[in-house]
Amino acid sequence: MSNQIEEHSVRVAAICDQMSGLEGPLLPILHEVQEEFGHIPDGAIQTISKKLNLSRAEVHGVASFYHDFREEKAGKHVIKICRAEACQAMGADQLGEQVRRHLKVDWSQTTSDRKVTLEPVFCLGLCACAPAAMVDGKLVGRVSTDRMNRILDEVRS
Incomplete structure (x- = not known):
């Protein structure tokens, strides 16, 4: 050992x-x-x-x-994107694809610079504000692609 x-x-x-x-x-x-x-x-x-x-x-x-338990340390920032039905209906799948391409990671992976971990989550309880995300424990509703780009720029800097 x-x-x-x-x-x-x-x-x-x-x-x-x-x-x-x-x-x-x-x-x-x-x-x-x-x-x-x-x-x-x-x-x-x-x-x-x-x-x-x-x-x-x-x-x-x-x-x-439980998805919150991980075998490897997360990055400095953790972005969770809701994948539940209400968020899917409001564009969460496209949002997730955009983030995965931007970060060059798949779900439950961390960027090579260890700055950002991207995780799927199945309901954040913000169905009326879909699509929803959580960034470093803070809930974010009505996440447009522009808003997510600003979030990504902020956590990558």
């Missing part, structure tokens, strides 16, 4: 110890681990499974089911 994986495992174990008394601690632990490291690092699933007496498959299943 490399030193970094070992260091991560020690910190993940401490997070588990701190939160294991919660009812249903798995999701809060995964969120805390992601908050700490920016992703779910190698070895974390094994450490969590041992601490919670769950199988690695159970922990991996939960971590891989």
Whole structure:
């Protein structure tokens, strides 16, 4: 085990110890681990499974089911574009294509300069303001191509 994986495992174990008394601690632990490291690092699933007496498959299943958990660190900025039906009807598919071409990445990928991660999301709750996006945790409604170009210019600078 490399030193970094070992260091991560020690910190993940401490997070588990701190939160294991919660009812249903798995999701809060995964969120805390992601908050700490920016992703779910190698070895974390094994450490969590041992601490919670769950199988690695159970922990991996939960971590891989939710789109917010990632195996690699995100870029400095995270852009999420809604892909749900209301946003699709208002041009989200075209918007997503524009952003993917502009950034030269696919969904759930990070630009080579590590500045921007593009993620799909299936409903931000802004259906009346479609198409919707989230930029670094801030909701943005009625995202036109011009508005997205301004956002992209801002996060790439």
